[in-house]
Amino acid sequence: MKTSFSEAIRSARRLTTCAAAALLVATGTIGASAQERDKVTIGYAISKSGPNAGGADMTVTPNYELWIEEVNAAGGLKLPDGSQLPIEVIAYDDRSSAEEVVRAVERLATQDEVDFILPPWGTGFNLAVAPLMAKFGYPHLAGAAVTDKAPEFVKRWDTSYWFMGGSVDYVDAFTEILVAEREAGRINDKIAMVSVADGFGIDLVKAARPSFEEAGFDISYDKTFPPETSDFATILSEAANSEADTFVAFSYPPHTFALTKQAKVASFSPPVFYLGVGAGFPVYPNIAGGSVEGVMSLGGIDPNNELNSTYRAKHEEVIGRAPDYWGSVLIYASLQMLEQTIERVGLDKQAIAEELSTGTFSTVLGEETRLEDNQLRAINWVGQWQDGQFVAVSPEGGNGLAAVKLPKPDWE
Amino acid sequence: MLEHVVNGLVLGGTYALVAMGLTIQYGIARIMNLSFGDTIIAACFATYVLFTSLSISPILALLILVPSGYALSNVVYRVIMKPLVARAPDEGALEVDSILVTFGLLFVIQGILLYLFGGGYTSYSFFNTPINVLGTVVAGNRLLALVLSLMIGAALVIILFRTRWGMILRAVALAPKSAPLFGIDTDRAARTAFAIGGAIAATGGVVISMFQTFTATAGVVFTMKALIVVILGGKGSVPGAIVAGLLLGLVETFVAAYVDPGLTLAAVYTVFLLLLLVRPNGIFGKA
């Protein structure tokens, strides 16, 4: 017993030392920060490791890096008075843990006292940091987060902005195409649908069921699979047995790639072949062995939009690879909006928040990008591989969208 | 029905292939290697680099990577594991130490891969050719995993049960303390076993990279699957690992086909937990 008491005392002493050290460090940094401004600090916490790293590394991090490099190369962020300030970056790894991302944002806000905080990757993590962003008064430009509850969140956190739309939007646009195809007699009214059992898959499938059924489709195969699934032989053979002309998978990149490979092996090539995240990645054609014509997914770009082509070229030049055809462009647009807002109203967070809600911006999405009720609505909901490009499509085309080309040709 | 059996066996082939390496490392070298999956991932990336940058076919890559896997594991054993084995007073202590140290190793390998390749998804396509097996079309690369696992398994069984070397390895597995009394160099035997495990991990990595999308952080998934197969099959048992691996593939396929794909993993864990309760030493384990 004796030893444990003395140990108790020592441990307690150690703890107090820690707390005291913490206090010291804290007060020290506060004292140092009130200086003449010679830069703008921007911080973010992103999943550099752990299971979320794959998604973050594709859509979010490269765009943050690209944008910051471009701004600094041009002399820094422009302010209303015409002066320019370079951006200094503080980037943390949230290690794909919700607790880490929360603490990292607290650190950025209260310890590093950065001027702006860019959001993490993923719906869950954006929601985890949303209350803190609101509390510390940072505008929250939630880029990589698909949620139907955006209108509610905007009410709850009025300085949050949602750039990726909701699952209902994506599904309804897709249903519209399906209806047109059925009326043209190119597909039957059966749909085989699979989805990954996590937030993304469930959200979309929940929107898809009523949407498809209302449009008179029969969902003849409807299953979920765990995110760890890597073998889709059985799922695809069951889907093929369901005699549906439409195959829909709300999947993540590993599943999207595996589904494609297996579909080729099994010569499963239904008239409509729609996959989730990953089908819009530039590496996708390699994975499918070149034959991707007609494969559909979320997102898509307008190949005639020059702003966008310039962006893609720049991304490839700076990052060393092309951006994906869905999320990247939205994230990048959100950063451009932030940049232009600062140029118009300066660094005051309140003013920035107001300008983001009401202003009109020139972004890679178009010359007149604006938010409606703090949400970006000018999103390309459905894309399709056509002639080596993943283009945004609608039943008839027009308005920056190409006409959908169905049925999908067989795999080569 | 037959279709599901074929698909299940092909899927199980991958599990068996991966698990054999771990069962040898754990059963004979007595190292519970938590960084096993990360070794596989490292081999995946190596194959990918060889294929995309140097246009070396993954089949040829086997000839490069399998010996490398053997050599590297050999070095790892000499540098990290041997001092632990030497100082461990009993088997339990070695188990805890090896769990902890390979947990550290896991992070090192993962960190290096993250540094070199980033956290993104990596995938390419090779030998994704349809092959007809008993009326079911399966992917060539997956079939290769099954064929390789059966071949390696057979070779290992022959070595273990028909050669002097195998007898030495088995003796070390059964009685590490008394084996030296018969003039057996336990250190060398354990090192060889650990290195063979590493070579099998490399084989698994090369084959898996052909069909599966991988990330730098995906290693733990393979470790866990392999661990389950190893425990199901019985620690150190090569035939056990093959049977358990194939069984797992069949269970997953049948649950996906007849119950719900959403329950495949839950089913695997249920089978695993039940078997563990009924036969705590695995299918082929001794009581």
Added chain:
Amino acid sequence: MKTSYAFALAGAALVVLALAPMFIPEYWTGVLLGMTGYVTLATAWALFSGPTRYVSLATVAFFGVGAYTVAVLNEVMPYPLVLLCAAGIGMVMALVVGLSTLRLAGVYFVIFTFGLAELVRQTVSWWEVNVTYTMGRYVFLPFEGRHIYWQLLALAALTFLIAWAMGRSRIGLALKALGDDETVASHAGVDVTRIKLLLFVISSTIITLVGAIQAPRWTYIEPSIVFNPTVSFMTLIMALLGGAMRLWGPLVGAVPLFLLFEWLSVSFPDHFSIILGLLFILIVFVMPNGVLAKIDDLRKGGRA
């Protein structure tokens, strides 16, 4: 005398820690919060796994169940009742698991508990997807970091009190004995199964509560977030680093390791994994039996 000193000191430390959020910036409250969470997890883990030497990786199964209970119930009943429910669910689950698994030993128990965590996670996912048709759940409780921190601090204090009282009781003696030799303990009259089960239930209930208390911090809960296996591994490592057989061991392991992780992720965000891994290997080589044992050794060495 000594006991009352120690208690006074511990009480004073508790007061200082409780008042800390008033004086330190939000971020440091967050650090204290995370640290207290892990100290509690590691201490609760060691409560069972230390003396019995059953290495459990089921920590996150209970942690996640606690968090999920809050996510499911936070809108239908008052918060204290939710916590009570979480504790109850954790307790029942621990009873069922304990009754079926405590006869497994060694690595089988390790793998079993890991499998259990995955099974719970898969089952919750499947249930949410197919029965309730939701995956993510929202927790909108009006808690800030410090509120959660205070709750965790109280739970940590309670855990220490339990561990301390246990160490001085008949049960503590029996526990030490059965860690040495189950057969001897049982022939001396110790109901080995019952005591192990009791400890497992207490330890698991505390772990469940940690998950429940921490849930409001993330606003959004889904299985991949709350059943993150890292939690199990971190808990285990912290407890082992400090020494799982001693009352203060887990604390001594958790505090520096947590601060180290924090420092690493702030200073070396791109090399976190490599440095962490190397440190880990180093710790195993230099301090095989935990920090406290190492300190003991050094002290003895110094005297001799």
Added chain:
Amino acid sequence: MSAQLQITNLQKRFGGLVAVNGVSFTLSPGEVVGLLGPNGSGKTTVMNMISGALPCDGGTVQVGGTDITRMKPHKVAKHGVARTFQLVRPLPTLNVAENVLLALAFGKKRHWGREARELVDQKLEFVGLAGRGEEKVGNLTYIDQKRLEMARALASEPDLLLLDEWLAGLNPSELRIGIDLVQHLQGQGMTVLLVEHIMEAVRALCSRCIVMSAGEKIAEGASAEVLRDPAVIKAYLGDDHA
């Protein structure tokens, strides 16, 4: 007066091997009885079945008139049966006093606190370890570990003591001490069942002996007679010496 220990038709099989076959015997209160037999004859198996360490395949065990056949070891201990182990098994993380305290706290009665500490001292003094309660068990000599083993068994406050080769491995002077200790217990009226190979000890301690061979009881009676029994000698030494 009823029997302190009564076992009837005890059976035990390990796989195909019959380890104990139809063994019955009775101990009266205060008796010290030897259980003899060559290695592998099933003595320790009988001990294990009495103390609850092994489940019986058939037959019954009664202690003080109560059937304890299906009781788990800790229940058996609470029922007044204590045992020592063939090889000493001190608990290394506990000190000497705590080893004894464990059995006091969980034995027939529940002792804790100051009263228990006094009882610990009493037991230690009885076995000759007075004042050494704070020592680590690892530092004890072999005879002292045997003493501790005995103290721990006595701390359960048993009515029946099972000594499994408790005297084995002692040198002649230590053996004398050991025999004295058991005789001391005998004087206090303790019932003892003694598995023993040292004939000197058996002659000195046991009024009565039971002999087993190949799982069966082959002889029972007064020590002097039993030890002269040709069947017993044959069992021990083989046919040539009969």
